[in-house]
Amino acid sequence: MDYDVIVVGGGAAGLMATAMAARRGKRVLLLEKMDQAGRKLRITGKGRCNLTNTASLRDTLPHIGSSTAGSTKKPGQTGGIWLRNAYGRFFNRELMEWFEERGVALVEERGGRVFPASGKSIDIFLALIGELEASSNVTIRKNATVKSLETLEGQATGVVLDRGERIGCRHIVLATGGLSYPTTGSTGAGYRLAAEVGHSVVKPLPSLVALKCKEKIPEELIAFQLKNVQLTLCDSLSCAPAFRSGVGEMTFAPDGLAGPLVLSASRIATRPLHEGRTLKALIDLKPGLTADQLDRRLLADIDQNGSRIFNDALRLWLPAELIPLALPQLHIEYYKRLHQLTGEERRRLGRWLKGVEFTLTGTHDWNEAIVTQGGVSLSEVNPKTMESRLVHGLYIVGELLDLDADTGGYNLQIAFSTGHAAGEAV
Ligand SMILES: Cc1cc2nc3c(=O)[nH]c(=O)nc-3n(C[C@H](O)[C@H](O)[C@H](O)COP(=O)(O)OP(=O)(O)OC[C@H]3O[C@@H](n4cnc5c(N)ncnc54)[C@H](O)[C@@H]3O)c2cc1C
Structure with a gap:
């Protein structure tokens, strides 16, 4: 056996899985198809890396969704509940401590968002890669694309690279990411690799996107x-x-x-x-006003500004930039004076302000989507260990899983926690 563990993909999840497995004395090979690992990690949070959120576990769960159980109507719940076990062992506090112990000072900002105090995502990447480079148990190969997974009688046995090289191992951690920002290396290969060994994949779709x-x-x-x-x-x-x-x-x-x-x-x-x-x-x-309150406000404003022309008076209620959008939709003559507005026109304006x-x-497409919705079905993965329920010794982590979350550091926490769980279990 060449290695105890092969980790496929050097993003947030794969780097953390490698670090944890190596710490437990496993001989680990990390295979990354790009010329550098962690490309996406380095551009997260507009180059500042919002690595986690300080919200409690209870408050975090509703931010995480999964399509596996048809939960897209209610984001959260199923995705969050599935993660409870992994989060119970390695959540935001543990993640923050992990980086702080490696010399990365962190700051908490608005909405519980946590960033490196330096404001540089590279510091998060360097802490992870530094951990791997310092370990004699870890071999990192870049420009190494995994083409297929090898199994024998339901057990993972190795991987095959795109140039035909076969490498044997006892455990594989599949951490190839989703389909968002494909120029960072996440081109969706993991969906095919997982499907080829029998996994169902919920159709991946762009999410956190315009x-x-x-x-x-x-x-x-x-x-x-x-x-x-x-x-x-x-x-x-x-x-x-x-x-x-x-x-x-x-x-x-x-x-x-x-x-x-x-x-x-x-x-x-x-x-x-x-x-x-x-x-x-x-x-x-006008979310701060009920429809009735708004109508009373419109009446008062119209009373006080009766001689103003509608077109110009619209600035009383909306930013000037919105007027070209408002006028054709309101069907109110733009040159009317406010005191000439009918009751119906005033109510129409009120309805428009409450619901443009x-x-x-x-x-928008994958080049702009922050994350992928959909992925490897959660029902086929053990939530404690991330081990496949179909192939022994295969672990599936990170964005490749059918999990996605709101912005705020929740997506990287998913990658780090699932990577950590697999690294502890292999
Ligand atoms: C612009 C942007 C900003 C973001 N900002 C934030 C943020 O601030 N906070 C937050 O929580 N989330 C953020 N996210 C989301 C977050 O970055 C991802 O959810 C997370 O990085 C996923 O980690 P991963 O390890 O699963 O996948 P990835 O980071 O995508 O890593 C997958 C790795 O696998 C490699 N790979 C793929 N196929 C193969 C193969 N066949 N063989 C070998 N290697 C392979 C890829 O090259 C890549 O390095 C952001 C995303 C984007 C696009």
Whole structure:
């Protein structure tokens, strides 16, 4: 046997699995297809790496979803519950300690987001790779692409590289990532490798990604930041709300909606949109007011500004950049004076401010998606060890699994915790 363990993929999950297995005295070979490991890790958090979140386990679980149990309507719960065991052993505190013990000072920012104090994601990568390079148990091979997994009578026995070389081992940790940002090396090979040894794969879809809409976005709006708004997604046929955000920020892309609220909403929207359904997005520009309160405010403003022209007076209620979007949708003559508005026109304006409507038609592609939704079905993987229930000695970790989470450090925590669990179990 050439190695005790072969880890396929040197991202967050694979690096952590390698470190843990080596610490337990295993001879580990890490195979990375790119010329450098950790390419994605280095660009996370806009180069600052939001490695985890300080939220409690209870508050973390609803941020994690899985499509395996059809949970996309309620993000969280199944994905989070599946992770409880791994998180019980290695969660945010343990992860933070792991890096701090290796000399990486960390800071907590808004919303419990944790970053290296240096503001440089490279420090997280260097701590991981430094651990591996210092260990005599670890061999790292770059530019080494795994083409297939070898098994014998339901037991993992080795891997074959793209140039035909065969390497034997007792355990394989498959940590090839998903399909997002393929230029970092995650081109979805792991789905094929897992499927070839019998695993079911929930169709991978781009998530935490901008959403396309049917409406034309006025030029003035592109990249404009809309603050203190609330976003609701509805099924366009039943009008049943599928998602309601908190109050936050969003922005506009040339062909649709983007920004933090939209990325979160994309976790709910991606599957129906890729199945060909359309969804409605409603932006509440006045989330702090009920419809009645807003109507009273409009009445008072109209009273005080009766001689102003509608077109110009709209600035009382919305940012100037939104006016080119508002006017054609409101069907109110732009040169009317406010005191000439009918009651119906005032109510129409109120309804528009409480729900600017967009018809969602799709998502942006893999080059912009922060994570992958879908992946290797959780029911076929042991949540304590990450070992495949189909092939002994095969472990599946990280974004390759059918798990995805909100922004805020939750996705890297999934990669580190699942990698850690496999590294402890091999
Ligand atoms: C721009 C961006 C910013 C992000 N920021 C954050 C953030 O701040 N916080 C957060 O929590 N999450 C963030 N994420 C998500 C997070 O980076 C991922 O969820 C996480 O890195 C997944 O880790 P992984 O190890 O499973 O996969 P990856 O990091 O994708 O690693 C997979 C590795 O496997 C290698 N590989 C693939 N196929 C093969 C093969 N056949 N043979 C050998 N090697 C192979 C790849 O080259 C790659 O190095 C961000 C993602 C992106 C794209």
